[in-house]
Amino acid sequence: MAARLVSVSVPFLLLLLLLAVLAGSRAALASAGTVEQICAKATSGGSHSGLAPFCVASLQAAPGSAGADARGLAAIATNLTLANYTAAVATIKELQKRGGWSAPQRDALATCRTRYIEALNVVHSAVHALATGRLQDYAADMGVVGKAATDCEDAFGAVNSGGRSPLRKVDEDAVNLTTVAALIVRSLK
Numbered sequence: 001m002a003a004r005l006v007s008v009s010v011p012f013l014l015l016l017l018l019l020a021v022l023a024g025s026r027a028a029l030a031s032a033g034t035v036e037q038i039c040a041k042a043t044s045g046g047s048h049s050g051l052a053p054f055c056v057a058s059l060q061a062a063p064g065s066a067g068a069d070a071r072g073l074a075a076i077a078t079n080l081t082l083a084n085y086t087a088a089v090a091t092i093k094e095l096q097k098r099g100g101w102s103a104p105q106r107d108a109l110a111t112c113r114t115r116y117i118e119a120l121n122v123v124h125s126a127v128h129a130l131a132t133g134r135l136q137d138y139a140a141d142m143g144v145v146g147k148a149a150t151d152c153e154d155a156f157g158a159v160n161s162g163g164r165s166p167l168r169k170v171d172e173d174a175v176n177l178t179t180v181a182a183l184i185v186r187s188l189k
């Protein structure tokens with residue numbers, strides 16, 4: 001009878017132990033910081049708190065972001081910036097192909113295309129700087145990257161006398177993503 005009790009309860013205890021270990025590792029994962037916590041920390045204490053919802057929405061949509069620590073999210077945000085600038089160049093090319101633009105608008109589109117292509121090279125450099133821990137180089141690169149999108153918007157601002165540029169959303173996404181990535185990296189120090 002005693003022997004039978006032991007044979008039943010040992011596997012049961014092992015199961016309990018396994019469940020306890022699993023629960024512990026889940027807790028550890030959660031305490032590493034959620035996307036919300038990392039975005040809140042990165043955007044706090046400056047003029048960037050308005051970016052927190054954008055930070056959360058864009059990063060939560062990215063594969064691998066759940067359970068990533070700040071360092072991992074910094075890499076994900078920088079890669080998202082690279083993808084965004086690549087997509088922006090494609091969008092600009094499509095707009096140029098579609099045609100129907102005035103001469104000044106064509107000039108503005110050409111300026112945007114040049115700026116975004118230049119910026120793509122610099123995002124590549126930023127990805128490398130982050131991977132090798134050169135955080136000052138990274139910050140300088142991302143400053144140049146964000147400026148390209150602002151320059152594009154400004155090129156249209158002059159043409160459309162303050163009206164909406166056809167690249168407004170593209171430019172805003174680009175600036176916001178670049179800023180979010182740079183803020184997360186800054187929060188690592």
Ligand SMILES: *[C@@H]1O[C@H](CO)[C@@H](O)[C@H](O)[C@H]1NC(C)=O
Nearest residue numbers: 048050051054169172173176
């Ligand atoms: C960019 O971020 C600002 C907050 O800083 C927000 O108001 C704006 O809607 C965002 N732009 C886009 C395209 O999501």
Ligand SMILES: *[C@@H]1O[C@H](CO)[C@@H](O)[C@H](O)[C@H]1NC(C)=O
Nearest residue numbers: 058083084087088173174177
């Ligand atoms: C750029 O990033 C923003 C924010 O993640 C996203 O909403 C948008 O769809 C991206 N744009 C392109 C063209 O991929």
Ligand SMILES: *[C@@H]1O[C@H](CO)[C@@H](O)[C@H](O)[C@H]1NC(C)=O
Nearest residue numbers: 064072073075076078079127
């Ligand atoms: C970011 O992109 C690089 C280069 O494509 C890749 O090696 C790396 O795994 C990516 N990192 C993340 C976190 O997605």
